[in-house]
Amino acid sequence: MPKKRLTTNGNVFKRTDGRWQSVIWYFDERGEKKRKVFSSKTKTEAQQKITKYIAQFNEEVRCSDESQKTIKESLTRWLQVFKFPSVERTTYDRLECTAQHQVFPLIGEKIVGDITAADLKSVLNYWMEKGYAYTTVKKVHILLNEYFRYLTEESFIQKNPMQSVPMMKKSNFLAAQDKECVPEQEAVTVFTPTEIAKFKREAFATVANGKRKYQQAAAYILMLNTGLRTGELLGLINSDIDLERRVLRLERGVKEVWRRDGLQAEPGRDVKVGKLKSATSKRTVPLNDTAIAMIQDLRKEAYFGENTALVPDEHGNFTRPVNFRKRYYRILVAAGIEKKGLHSLRHTFASNLVNGIKQEDGTVKSLTPRQVADLLGHSTSQITELYYVKKDTSRLHGITDGFNL
DSSP, X not given: OOOOEESSSOEEEEXXXXXXXXXXXXXXXXXXXXXXXXXXXXXXXXXXXXXXXXXXXXXXXXXHOGGGSBHHHHHHHXXXXXXXXXXXXXXXXHHHHHIIXXXXXXXTTSBGGGOOHHHHHHHHHHHHHTTOOXXXXXXXXXXXXXXHHHHHHTTSXXXXXXXXXXXXXXXXXXXXXXXXXXXXXXXXXXXXXXXXXXXXXHHTOBOTTSOBSSTTHHHHHXXXXXXXXXXXXXXXXXXXXXXXXXXXXXXOXXXXXXXXXXXXXXXXXXXXXXXXXXXXXXXXXXXXXXXXXXXXXXXXXXXXXXXXXXXXXXXXXXXXXXXXXXXXHHHHXXXXXXXXXXXXXXXXXXXXXXXXXXXTTSOEEOOOHHHHHHHHTOSSHHHHHHHHOOOOOGGGTTTTTTOOO
């Protein structure tokens, strides 16, 4: 995109009628050459008009040229204009949070056109050295990469400095933090059978008057037996469930987003009920005996009607994910179980299905990665295999016998 610019500092000359004329030539945003003409009674007045116009012209250029703004001003505007209308609210919240907390504190006041590859690399290095997770630093890299690509494509800057700042490989990143790079299967946290028993015992514990200690305890066991994501579970309404056919249908999800007045974030968060994570997330999930019992338990505890949430708040509305998570973590602490994310219930479900559960007759029942992928709403079985299939190296025992060199 051509930049608006002056070609001269202006010319002043006296016309034949005795008046003075000022002429300034410039290129507009389309690259077309144009001129601005002033007429004055005196030479001094003509020169003053040129000086004033040039100052206004340069200010307009500065305001329209992203390369002359601070990265805080320019990146914020880019997010608001190009991202807010086109991405999920949760995605926008994350992008804005990354900019505000990982980018602006370090280089927010730097002028865009002066930012170098070394400046950007130092941002990534800073958070790596602070011990931040690889995924967090990668989000910073993705944000900066997309933003500077926009600046380059729009010709605000000639060269994209992010081209010289590739994201480190995860193994090298962790090595720099003196951490071990473990296989994806080992990075996934699951509940052991003993921990599941402890969790259930605490979740359904009662106080002196016989009332349960925790609200909606059955919801966590329902997740453990269906592999539902938190947002999927909290988005269920009673009419989504068919106990006779032993299935539930996932149609929507619940998320929390920053409260906003237009584009401006305000204190507090709102519950947003909307579409699911992906097209494959919209699916029918079978219910085993335990899952059915948990649904019945939840309805016995609180039921506001067929078109209301299965896991409602005290008013019958959708439960806030933050409150649901807090109750889960209280159960973990009271049960003496090492801290695991709520997603670990889904991981446990998937891991057991893929790797098998021993039955009463001694046989092991398992499902294929493709079947589990369909149950979880994964688009391909590769994700399922990567995270849940345990590598069995026992079959390699003795395989090199006879290959003596």
